Amino acid sequence: MSSHHEVEMESLISSPNLVSTPLFISDIDELQKPIFEITSPLQPSRQRRITIKVLLDIALFVILLATGLWLFANVGRSLLLKSFGDAFLITGIMLAILSIWLVLTGASMFRKINLLKLIAALIVLIIGLSLILMGNKENQLAVGYALFATALLILITKFFFLIEDEQIRIERLERELKKAKQSAGMGMALSYFYNFIVPTAANIRSMAEGHTPIDMEVSRGKFEEYQLTTDQLFVIVPRDLDGSDMKVFLKNVSSSPNPSVIQGKPKERPGNDTHRPMFVYFLEWDPAKKECDGLFDIPTIISACWDRRKHGKNDQHDTVNITDEIMIFQNQLLSLINEHPITYGKVRILSFPSLPFRFSDIKYVVTQLAHGAALE
Template identity: 70%
Template structure:
């Protein structure tokens, strides 16, 4: 039987080729196809850039080559040194969640600054006044943007947060992610021991209402999320692969850790269980809560309203979930998300992906 094609996590959901049956681990939020568009503000910024560029070239039309090189060199030098200083300062003192973006800005600013230095050097003019002007302009820019325009920046930020809040209220995926994370993932992850603490003890259900103690030899919980829904019942799929007397997976509850103040342990699905050694090597769950997206889609379709895009809602659910997992100290590094093709999918693919990434 063919193994699933494990591929690196793409940046955009449209980069996925369903025909190749790609299964990948979600390590950062994915961008839905419907959001991949150039907005009006971006277009206006591009137009403003070319207008300013055309005016500046027109003003430089009758100057000598040496003055032209010196002017362009000064422009590049100033355009590089101002954001370079500001972004380095943000890297040192700013929010950690923007550190990667600020480092990227620092690198780009450094390249622009180097180009400016080269042009000014070729022009064979004095550089100290230009550098002094750039540093003075940087100081003024910091004062203006950080203090004088502080209220305006706050208004823009509040406006953006209000838009995001309205979107969150309208999104089924956002609410489902919060519910699934705090009601299931956090208490489950809290009871899973890290490898340094040894195996996780499990109350494994070997018969209806009858439990035996097993051990989980892996400290990871894998959450399997389909990329779309077609009406297939995920609960029926899970019931089929976990039905006694010959289940493909076993259901059990990680034993509650002493001092753990989370909710009671919940049933999870375990892979590669050895009934003689009483141990398992894989742990996963499929969030059946997202099936409500399909129910809502069918209801609105029945009433001739098409407001819910099931695939986009699942992406919103998945993106919110990965953000919560990465931010929470209990789940960070312990819970991983696997993106699967649309339902129905094969149990063999689940087993292969979970066991491969568990090692």
């Protein structure tokens, strides 16, 4: 009984630290060595720099507000309430109309923020109505003025000031595109996806189609047919590199006489997206039943980040941030997987601490996810 309890305690202690996908890399506590599935793009840091343009916009707002309050300094209470009421009413009507129009016709990805804008506009509108009622003034003129001013605002913003904002946005996108073209992570993701992920996923049958036949390399150059019991391919990505040779690492853990993993090739099936099957790795295999499970791959292509960094140490114009490049690699790979009909729902990305991995951790996480357990 005590032996069984010790085994349970050892298993609990050695279990990997599973967490949900963080939003920012800066939120990851590497001391705890968390493992998580990449289900949404990662961002470098939650810190946001305030641009000069934003500061200028704030300065303009403060100047206009202070000037307006100074002009109201010698106005009577009744007229002051009416003036403020008209201002809030006009502003609320204009914002409400524009926000409703954005909700109805704007891009779906901004729908949530547009609804928040609408709520803020309604609050301003209610404040305006309250101030006008306190001043016992008619507001028909203010409503008419608000509608007229809204029409003029649309004309001005559509054909004047927003053109400049659009130019700034295009300039920013061009800078991002230039950076993406120079990124090693972007190119590696495209190469890895189309040269390995797509053809491999195309050869993996879905569970509705039956088990995928695997040519398993049971010994050097000798193959036997196994059946893959799941239809998921897991991509294991380390968050950092220390110069370790990833190919040598994989070769060592798959070598006889006591391999931690075994290699095999999914049998090719007809299709435009398939070609000569490539070796993949399996965490579990049963020689008696001829079954295998835990299909995964570690993209050794990302070791090029370390090579580029090593050779570019003396070049200030070619500095490589490995963590950023891996983040770009993961984000681009996630986007490609979710957009392609062959890989969507079949390929999953797991983020692990740097090498060397404990394959017991990989086995635990892959088993949990392959059998439908969610990361809390």
